[in-house]
Amino acid sequence: NAGVTQTPKFRVLKTGQSMTLLCAQDMNHEYMYWYRQDPGMGLRLIHYSVGEGTTAKGEVPDGYNVSRLKKQNFLLGLESAAPSQTSVYFCASTTGNYQETQYFGPGTRLLVL
Amino acid sequence: EDQVTQSPEALRLQEGESSSLNCSYTVSGLRGLFWYRQDPGKGPEFLFTLYSAGEEKEKERLKATLTKKESFLHITAPKPEDSATYLCAVLGLRFQKLVFGTGTRLLVSP
Numbered sequence: 001n002a003g004v005t006q007t008p009k010f011r012v013l014k015t016g017q018s019m020t021l022l023c024a025q026d027m028n029h030e031y032m033y034w035y036r037q038d039p040g041m042g043l044r045l046i047h048y049s050v051g052e053g054t055t056a057k058g059e060v061p062d063g064y065n066v067s068r069l070k071k072q073n074f075l076l077g078l079e080s081a082a083p084s085q086t087s088v089y090f091c092a093s094t095t096g097n098y099q100e101t102q103y104f105g106p107g108t109r110l111l112v113l
Numbered sequence: 114e115d116q117v118t119q120s121p122e123a124l125r126l127q128e129g130e131s132s133s134l135n136c137s138y139t140v141s142g143l144r145g146l147f148w149y150r151q152d153p154g155k156g157p158e159f160l161f162t163l164y165s166a167g168e169e170k171e172k173e174r175l176k177a178t179l180t181k182k183e184s185f186l187h188i189t190a191p192k193p194e195d196s197a198t199y200l201c202a203v204l205g206l207r208f209q210k211l212v213f214g215t216g217t218r219l220l221v222s223p
Contacts, residue, residue, distance in 0.1 A: 004156075033210075042117075043157070043200070043213040058210060090156050100145055100204050102211060104156035 002026055004105035006091050012111045013081045021076040021108050023091030029103075030096035032074040033058075034066060036087040037107075043090065049074055050096065081112045115140045115205045119214035126191055126221050134186040134199055134217045142206030146184050148177050149200040151216070157200055191221045 007022040023032065034046040045058030049068040063085060065077045074093075078085060088109050092102040118137045126132055138146065145164055149157035161170045163179040170177050174195060176187040186199055198218045202211040 040215060042215040043202075043211075045210050048210065092156075100211075101147065101159055101162055103159060104149075106156045107154070 004091055004093055004103055006089075006105040006108050008108060009106070010109045010111075012113065013078075014113055015082060017081050018077070018079050019081065019110075020078075021089055021091075021110075023074045023076070023093075023105060024072055025074075025091075025093040025103075026072060027093060027095075027103070028071070029093035030071070031094045032068065033092040033094075033102065034064070034074065034076045035090045035092065036060065037090060038087050046076065046089075081110075083112045086110060086112045115203055115207075115212040117201055117203055117212050117214035119199075119201050119217050121217060122215070123218040124220070126188075126219070128192055128221055128223050129190050131187070131189045131191070133188070134219070136184040136186070136201030136214060137182060138184070138201075138203045139182075140203045140205040140212075144204040144206055146179055147202045147204070147211065148184070148186055149202065151198045151200055160199075188219070191219075193221045193223050195219065196221045 004025045033048040035043045044060050047066040049055050052071040055066045067075045088107050090107050091105040094102045116139045120135045148160040151157045161177040166181045168179050174189050178185045198216040200216045202213040
C-alpha cells in the first residue's frame with residue numbers, strides 16, 4: 001500500500017514549456033486535490049476532484065488544468081509555464097466522507113526559469 | 114471567508130522544555146480542525162482531527178485541544194525528532210476545502 005505517490009519529484013522548466021504532474025493513490029479514495037506551497041503562504045488549493053470524471057477550481061486555478069480520467073489518478077497540467085509557477089506541488093486524497101482527513105503525497109518541486 | 118492564523122511562526126526549544134503552538138481560526142461552521150506535521154522536503158503527515166469545542170486528542174508527546182476560536186498543540190518534553198513544521202487547517206460547512214495556516218517551525222535542540 002503506497003498511499004499517495006507523485007511523479008516527478010523534481011523538474012526544471014523554461015518559461016513557456018508545458019508539463020504534466022501525475023498523482024496516484026491506491027486507497028480507493030473518491031476525492032483528490034492539488035495544492036501548491038510557497039514560503040510564507042501556506043498550502044493553497046489549485047483544483048480538486050470529487051470523483052472520476054469530475055474536476056473543480058480551487059483558490060488559485062489560473063494557469064493550470066486538471067483531469068481525472070481514472071479514480072486513482074489525478075493529473076495537473078501546466079500549458080505554458082511561468083516563473084510565478086515555481087513552487088512545491090502536493091497532491092492529496094480523501095475518502096470523501098464527512099471526516100475529510102486528507103492524505104498527502106511527497107511533493108513535486110518545480111522550478112520555472 | 115474561512116481563515117487560519119498560526120503562532121508563533123518559529124519556536125526553538127531545548128529538549129525536555131514543554132510548550133504550546135497556537136492555531137486561531139474563523140470559519141463558517143466548523144466541520145473539522147486538522148493538525149499536520151511536515152518535515153523538510155516531504156508532504157504533510159496527518160496527526161489529529163478535532164470536531165467540537167472541548168475535544169482533546171493525544172499521540173505520544175503531542176496533545177491537541179480545541180475551543181470555539183482556537184486550537185493548541187501542546188508538546189510535552191519534546192525530543193529533537195519532534196523538530197518539524199506543524200500545520201493547522203480547518204474545514205468549514207460552507208466550503209468543501211481545507212484552509213491552511215502558514216505553520217509553526219519547531220526546532221528542538223538536544
